[in-house]
Amino acid sequence: xxxxxxxxxxxxxxxxxxxxxxxxxxxxxxxxxxxxxxxxxxxxxxxxxxxxxxxxxxxxxxxxxxxxxxxxxxxxxxxxxxxxxxxxxxxxxxxxxxxxxxxxxxxxxxxxxxxxxxxxxxxxxxxxxxxxxxxxxxxxxxxxxxxxxxxxxxxxxxxxxxxxxxxxxxxxxxxxxxxxxxxxxxxxxxxxxxxxxxxxxxxxxxxxxxxxxxxxxxxxxxxxxxxxxxxxxxxxxxxxxxxxxxxxxxxxxxxxxxxxxxxxxxxxxxxxxxxxxxxxxxxxxxxxxxxxxxxxxxxxxxxxxxxxxxxxxxxxxxxxxxxxxxxxxxxxxxxxxxxxxxxxxxxxxxxxxxxxxxxxxxxxxxxxxxxxxxxxxxxxxxxxxxxxxxxxxxxxxxxxxxxxxxxxxxxxxxxxxxxxxxxxxxxxxxxxxxxxxxx
Amino acid sequence: xxxxxxxxxxxxxxxxxxxxxxxxxxxxxxxxxxxxxxxxxxxxxxxxxxxxxxxxxxxxxxxxxxxxxxxxxxxxxxxxxxxxxxxxxxxxxxxxxxxxxxxxxxxxxxxxxxxxxxxxxxxxxxxxxxxxxxxxxxxxxxxxxxxxxxxxxxxxxxxxxxxxxxxxxxxxxxxxxxxxxxxxxxxxxxxxxxxxxxxxxxxxxxxxxxxxxxxxxxxxxxxxxxxxxxxxxxxxxxxxxxxxxxxxxxxxxxxxxxxxxxxxxxxxxxxxxxxxxxxxxxxxx
Numbered sequence: 001x002x003x004x005x006x007x008x009x010x011x012x013x014x015x016x017x018x019x020x021x022x023x024x025x026x027x028x029x030x031x032x033x034x035x036x037x038x039x040x041x042x043x044x045x046x047x048x049x050x051x052x053x054x055x056x057x058x059x060x061x062x063x064x065x066x067x068x069x070x071x072x073x074x075x076x077x078x079x080x081x082x083x084x085x086x087x088x089x090x091x092x093x094x095x096x097x098x099x100x101x102x103x104x105x106x107x108x109x110x111x112x113x114x115x116x117x118x119x120x121x122x123x124x125x126x127x128x129x130x131x132x133x134x135x136x137x138x139x140x141x142x143x144x145x146x147x148x149x150x151x152x153x154x155x156x157x158x159x160x161x162x163x164x165x166x167x168x169x170x171x172x173x174x175x176x177x178x179x180x181x182x183x184x185x186x187x188x189x190x191x192x193x194x195x196x197x198x199x200x201x202x203x204x205x206x207x208x209x210x211x212x213x214x215x216x217x218x219x220x221x222x223x224x225x226x227x228x229x230x231x232x233x234x235x236x237x238x239x240x241x242x243x244x245x246x247x248x249x250x251x252x253x254x255x256x257x258x259x260x261x262x263x264x265x266x267x268x269x270x271x272x273x274x275x276x277x278x279x280x281x282x283x284x285x286x287x288x289x290x291x292x293x294x295x296x297x298x299x300x301x302x303x304x305x306x307x308x309x310x311x312x313x314x315x316x317x318x319x320x321x322x323x324x325x326x327x328x329x330x331x332x333x334x335x336x337x338x339x340x341x342x343x344x345x346x347x348x349x350x351x352x353x354x355x356x357x358x359x360x361x362x363x364x365x366x367x368x369x370x371x372x373x374x375x376x377x378x379x380x381x382x383x384x385x386x387x388x389x390x391x392x393x394x395x396x397x398x399x400x401x402x403x404x405x406x407x408x409x410x411x412x413x414x415x416x417x418x419x420x421x422x423x424x425x426x427x428x429x430x431x432x433x434x435x436x437x438x439x
Numbered sequence: 440x441x442x443x444x445x446x447x448x449x450x451x452x453x454x455x456x457x458x459x460x461x462x463x464x465x466x467x468x469x470x471x472x473x474x475x476x477x478x479x480x481x482x483x484x485x486x487x488x489x490x491x492x493x494x495x496x497x498x499x500x501x502x503x504x505x506x507x508x509x510x511x512x513x514x515x516x517x518x519x520x521x522x523x524x525x526x527x528x529x530x531x532x533x534x535x536x537x538x539x540x541x542x543x544x545x546x547x548x549x550x551x552x553x554x555x556x557x558x559x560x561x562x563x564x565x566x567x568x569x570x571x572x573x574x575x576x577x578x579x580x581x582x583x584x585x586x587x588x589x590x591x592x593x594x595x596x597x598x599x600x601x602x603x604x605x606x607x608x609x610x611x612x613x614x615x616x617x618x619x620x621x622x623x624x625x626x627x628x629x630x631x632x633x634x635x636x637x638x639x640x641x642x643x644x645x646x647x648x649x650x651x652x653x654x655x656x657x658x659x660x661x662x663x664x665x666x667x668x669x670x671x672x673x674x675x676x677x678x679x680x681x682x683x684x685x686x687x688x689x690x691x692x693x694x695x696x697x698x699x700x701x702x703x704x705x706x707x708x709x710x711x712x713x714x715x716x717x718x719x720x721x722x723x724x
Contacts (some may be wrong), residue, residue, distance in 0.1 A: 086688060205576065214670035258582025259560065262670045272561045396687040404494055407671075411583045 017307070046328040049088055050107030052156070052315045061348040068365040070335045076328045078105075082247075085112055086393060092320060096121045101322040105329040107155060110314040111390030116140035117151045123319045126150040128330050134337060134355040139378070140314055143331040146288035152316030153333050154344075156351035158217055159312055161300045161373050163266065163285045164361050168208070168276035171200045184300030184308065185270055190228065190248060193302045197255035200276060207257045210275035212284070213406075215264035220279055221406060223311035223386045225249065228304025232388055233439040234431065237424035238417070241305070246409050246416040253410050261411070270296070282370060283350030293366035298373025300380050310377055315351070321436055346371070392432045401427055467699075468701075474694035493692065495682075499674040500699075505590075506675065507658045510597050514654060515647070517598065518605035523635075526613045543603045550600040551667030555581075558592060581669060589669045595701035596664055601657065605650040612646025613639070651711055656704045676700050 018127070043321075048092075053062055059082060067078050075260075083091070088108065095101045106113070116122050131153070136144075140154035169178050173195035180187040199207045211217050221232045229245035230236035257275055266278035267287035278285065289296050301310055317333045319326050324375065335341060342353035343361035352374055353359070362368055377383070391398050405423045408414040431438050475486050490496060525536060542550060557563045561578040568574045580588045616639065624634050662677035671678070680696035699708045 258579060258584050261583040261672050262555075262581045262668065264670070272559070274559070274561050312567055393688050396685075397689075400682075408494075 044325075044328075045334050046076060046078040046104045046325050047081060047102055048078050048105040048107065048329075048332065049083050049091070049103045051083060051085045051088055051112065052107050052109070053351075054082045058349045061345075064345065065348070066084065066336070066341065069341070070172050070332060073335060074328075076330050076331060077302070078328075078332055080351040085109075085280070085395075088112075089115070089392070092116060092121050094121070096321065099322065101320055101324060103320055104325040105332055106318045106320060107315060108318070109388070110316060110392075111151075111388055113152050113316050113318050114146055115390050115392065116318065116320075117146050117149070121320055122151050123321050123323065123326065124149050124151075125153065125319065131334055131337060134339060134357050136355055138339075139312070143314055143387075144316055151169040152318040153337060154314060154354035155317045155336060155352055156315045156345055156349075157313060158282050158315075158351050159310060159374055159377065160216070160224070160279060160281050160301075161285070161377055162301050163268065163270060163280070163288065163292065163373075164297045164299055166170045166198075167295075167297055168200060168298060171203050172196060173199050173229040181299050182297060182376065184303075184376055186303070186382070188300070188302050190225075190252075190302045190304050192316040194248070194252050197252060197277070201255045207255050208274075208276040209252075209255055209270050210257045210263065210266060211260045212263050212266050212278075212280050213261045213403075215266075215284065216281055217406070218402040219281070219311055219388075221402040222398075223388070224279075224309050225303055225304070227309025227384045227386050228302075228306055231306040231384070233389070234427055237427055238420040242420055243416050245304075246420070248407075250410050282374060283351065286350035286366075286370065289369055290366045293369050296369065298370050300373070300377035301381055303380075307382045308377075308380050309386055311386045312378075313390060314354070335385045389431075389436060391430060391434050394434060398427070398430060419434070471694040471698055474691045475698055478691075489689070490692040490695040491714065493679070495671070495674045495679050496696075499676045499679045499696075502568055502661060502673050503661065503676045506593065506597070506661055507655065509594055510658055511651070511654060513594075514598060514602045514605050517602050518609050518650070521602070521606050522609040522613050524638075527608055539603055542600045543607070545600065547600060547663035548667055550596060551664045554592075554596045554599075561678050581672075582585065583672045586672070589672055593665060593668060596668065597658075597661065600664065601654065601716075605647075605654055605658075608646050608650035608653075609643060612635055612643045616642045645708065648711055652708050655707050655711070659704045659707075 027036075035125075050062075053059060059080075062080055067080065070076065070078055085108065088106070089112075092103070092106075095103065106116070108116075113122070116374060118122045136154055140157060144150065144152050144154050159196070164181065172178065172181075175193060176187055176192045176196065189212070200206070200208050211220060213344075225245050225248075226233050226237075226242065228406075229248070230239055230241040236242055257269070259269070259274060263269055265284040266280040268277070269287050270278050270285065270288040271291060282298075285298075289298065301308060317336065319329050319333075324331055339353075339355060339357040339361050342355055342358035345351055346353055346358070346362070346367055350370070352371065359371060364370060388395075388396065401423050405419055408419045409416045428438070476482055476484075478485050521539060525532065525539070545553070555562070558580050559565070560579055560581075565574075565577040569577065579585060580592050582589070607711065620638050620642070623635060624638055629637070659679045661675055665673060665675050665678055666681075671682075675698050677700060680693045680700070683693035683696065
């Protein structure tokens with residue numbers, strides 16, 4: 001009996017070991033083919049992670065127009081991954097660290113790409129085939145080479161400008177002409193802007209100048225007023241020049257539409273007639289100009305004592321190191337920077353072309369109005385170009401701090417010297433922590 | 440069904456709800472608490488310190504409480520009045536009922552947008568008043584300089600939008616009250632006020648309790664309407680939680696604000712339950 005049990009047990013062990021070894025062997029054989037096929041599957045497709053053009057309408061433009069056009073031309077499928085900046089940073093870090101890179105193309109802002117480059121995650125693009133039939137605007141070309149390495153191909157650009165309802169020209173202060181404003185001459189200063197706003201108020205009884213305080217107003221503070229008055233975005237945050245700037249803004253605010261604190265974009269207030277002069281991001285005022293192109297002029301911003309500070313936003317296309325399909329990615333870069341797609345991108349999204357040839361593709365009308373204003377701002381002789389600093393996770397707090405300073409000094413009437421000292425200290429802390437020099 | 444199996448049926452039936460609560464409410468709540476109190480692997484008050492010292496925190500807390508205190512009682516009184524009026528049969532009752540219910544179909548964002556376009560300086564109401572010659576310059580309701588007006592506008596729009604929630608529950612409660620009580624009271628000569636005070640309101644307490652609980656939770660997390668109408672001119676807690684998470688990316692501070700909202704609604708909920716214990720006339724001495 002015992003012998004029988006033992007033999008049964010042995011048979012069982014033997015059967016189990018055969019079964020187990022078979023299983024393991026089977027798994028091995030079944031994984032091998034899939035591991036060899038998966039790269040080729042990825043290879044046929046370009047995975048494109050983009051932090052840009054993510055609002056629904058803009059995303060629809062990429063999904064319904066751009067990517068099908070690309071597929072038709074090259075036969076390559078592209079998968080768009082809409083992603084936030086911090087998520088993309090985490091994902092790239094994980095992919096580069098583990099060596100399993102799935103993203104072949106990155107679409108992101110200059111500052112973020114600069115950061116990815118500092119982490120050594122990006123390919124050098126100088127050896128890629130030439131992109132024929134287009135001339136990249138020199139400023140963008142210059143920025144895309146970081147520390148001697150061609151890190152990205154410029155993709156789109158944007159800026160923030162003044163939009164002026166032609167009606168406002170009736171109230172120009174003495175000595176300032178329409179041409180001064182449109183061309184951005186030396187006479188078009190922040191003081192003249194104040195005089196103009198005051199004139200409008202005195203003649204019409206209404207405060208018809210507006211800012212998107214709920215929206216991107218912090219960009220106006222750190223990218224326009226601060227550099228124009230102090231020469232820097234952050235470095236002279238608490239300087240006497242900065243205090244002079246805050247005093248100016250308080251004066252100007254007397255003539256700014258009080259509803260400004262409830263606006264997040266200026267297209268609607270312009271169209272409703274709540275304001276005659278507005279400052280905002282080009283994409284956010286595009287609606288007003290498209291709907292009534294004959295009514296508005298897009299003009300350069302005024303200049304301050306230190307020059308004409310304005311922000312240039314550049315988005316670029318970069319390829320991560322170890323990308324599974326860099327040839328496909330390069331083809332997509334090629335496609336995205338053709339004059340036709342660049343002009344279409346402007347028409348659909350309000351982001352400006354980065355190549356000279358695109359302007360030939362623009363039809364006369366609203367887009368020309370926008371493009372003309374942007375070009376005028378970029379070519380002013382006293383231009384002080386400002387890039388948005390890349391502060392990683394502190395990017396949001398950076399903007400909030402400027403808005404807080406504005407709220408406390410201008411809206412609540414707190415002492416500018418104290419507020420700038422307090423907030424300046426925090427700004428310094430952030431830049432130190434990130435290791436970025438004060439711009 | 441065998442007795443052994445049927446014993447487990449109730450548990451099986453509530454299991455999906457329990458799993459749902461655990462996964463979608465319990466787990467995030469625990470994660471939220473962890474975000475607030477844990478830092479670098481240990482217990483820490485750093486996040487709370489950061490949250491409480493935020494420039495917007497105290498104004499946000501004050502505004503949220505102010506809105507709750509002003510809106511809730513007003514809504515309750517209005518809802519009671521409407522419900523008592525609608526409880527009677529009269530000509531045009533259905534039309535009136537439909538009109539009252541319309542705001543219920545709108546989201547807070549939609550309601551905010553509608554009222555913003557009506558009340559803004561170039562909006563419909565200002566244009567109407569201007570063309571009829573009643574005012575010379577548009578009435579400015581929005582903007583940081585007009586804090587009180589902004590607050591009152593918020594209260595008005597929120598009343599317009601959400602009083603109906605209480606109204607519907609109270610009306611349902613009213614319709615469940617047996618006419619016999621009222622008739623009996625009438626026989627003994629009780630006037631309208633006496634009937635209202637001693638019969639209707641006490642019998643309505645369970646409905647009022649439910650309605651108030653629901654509305655309190657929503658009132659503490661008021662955000663959409665504030666965001667659309669006045670932005671950050673009147674900061675509120677839920678709005679600050681949103682800004683912290685989406686703009687500033689300080690998830691800990693955002694979680695603290697959310698937790699605070701939860702604790703406040705819970706506390707008020709418990710107080711309601713204590714104060715408005717259902718009364719039954721039969722057992723009341």
